[in-house]
Amino acid sequence: MIYKVKLKNSDDMVLLDDHVYEAFNNDPYLSKVNFINNLRKHSSGCAVFQKTWKKADGNFKTETIYLHKLIAERFLADQKKGARRLVGAKNGDKLDCRLDNLAYRSRSVASRQRRTSSKTGFTGVYKEHNRYRAVISIDGKSVHIGMFDTPEEAAAAYNKLSKEVYGEEGKINKVKGWERG
Numbered sequence: 001m002i003y004k005v006k007l008k009n010s011d012d013m014v015l016l017d018d019h020v021y022e023a024f025n026n027d028p029y030l031s032k033v034n035f036i037n038n039l040r041k042h043s044s045g046c047a048v049f050q051k052t053w054k055k056a057d058g059n060f061k062t063e064t065i066y067l068h069k070l071i072a073e074r075f076l077a078d079q080k081k082g083a084r085r086l087v088g089a090k091n092g093d094k095l096d097c098r099l100d101n102l103a104y105r106s107r108s109v110a111s112r113q114r115r116t117s118s119k120t121g122f123t124g125v126y127k128e129h130n131r132y133r134a135v136i137s138i139d140g141k142s143v144h145i146g147m148f149d150t151p152e153e154a155a156a157a158y159n160k161l162s163k164e165v166y167g168e169e170g171k172i173n174k175v176k177g178w179e180r181g
Contacts, residue, residue: 010041046094122155
């Protein structure tokens with residue numbers, strides 16, 4: 001069973017596996033601070049719990065718990081190996097915190113999975129004059145893939161090389177008619 005939990009500051013919902021939901025509700029500290037019912041949407045798009053306390057010296061301390069990180073630490077700790085220290089959503093939805101959607105990643109994989117800032121809307125695709133250049137980063141170096149008539153053709157070429165070089169950890173642009181293969 002999957003629980004949908006409404007966030008406090010948004011109409012969005014976070015998805016949780018039933019045993020994760022139950023574990024958090026039965027945890028003495030998380031239950032005391034009403035963790036599940038005080039989740040908010042962070043500016044980064046993920047779900048967080050934040051609480052601020054006044055310290056004895058008059059200053060304030062803010063505790064921030066990222067939901068996806070807490071779930072990974074408690075339920076996926078065996079996957080945290082070597083450079084795989086960051087937690088990400090396999091399907092790109094940061095509010096889908098089901099266990100089978102979360103995975104530990106290296107910084108380089110997390111970087112590849114980021115949303116693109118390209119004006120074309122596709123990672124590795126840039127407009128030059130009236131054509132589109134496809135480029136990919138391999139071992140920290142920019143590699144020219146080719147020039148194409150449409151951004152979709154360039155994105156498909158990027159996807160093909162990304163899959164060849166990085167496998168399942170490669171960034172794949174959403175291009176009509178192109179599948180992961």
